[in-house]
Amino acid sequence: MKAVEQASLIKALKARFQQHPERHRGISWAEVEAKLTSASGRCAALQAMEQTGGDPDVVGYDKKSDTFIFCDCSAESPRGRRSLCYDRAALDSRKEHKPGGTALDMASSLGIELLTEERYRELQRLGEFDLKTSSWVMTPPDVRGLGGALYCDRRFGRVFVYHNGAESYYAARGFRGMLRI
Secondary structure: OOHHHHHHHHHHHHHHHHHOHHHOOOOOHHHHHHHHHHOHHHHHHHHHHHHOOOOEEEEEEEOOOOEEEEEEOOOOOOHHHOOOEOOHHHHHHOOOOOOOOEHHHHHHHHOOEEOOHHHHHHHHOOOOOOOOOEEEEOOOHHHHHOOEEEEEEEEOOEEEEEEEEOOOOOOOEEEOEEEEO
């Protein structure tokens, strides 16, 4: 990442950080900025989250690994990451009308991880997300082994977890990611 791009990204992240203090109580921007400045290689993944509509923000700090946790905090599933089936095996199993890619492949190419169901629920405690869309979440191997995949959304003031065939894809379903820096 060029210095100018990194500075622009850090400026956008700082504005979001200041706009939503409820997402990162007890975390100071100075500490986050110092970590971002020293981890310029990881900033490319944050930039990718930003460019695909994720609105990444700090949602936690892991003392064990001394890392800040960034998560997609866009109101709806990131627009640049929708209409994807769950994984490569699901994409390969489609005979026709294949989507442009998969959630797991795209997450990997962006350098981020899909949220787990637990992390998705934690995010929902910080705000209300996916009121009109839904997001694929990491699916346990036993469910995936049977051909399914899990996704979540928020409706009626509650978080719901559903299942679908992993090969399915919808214009209103994408995925949210997280990144540790």
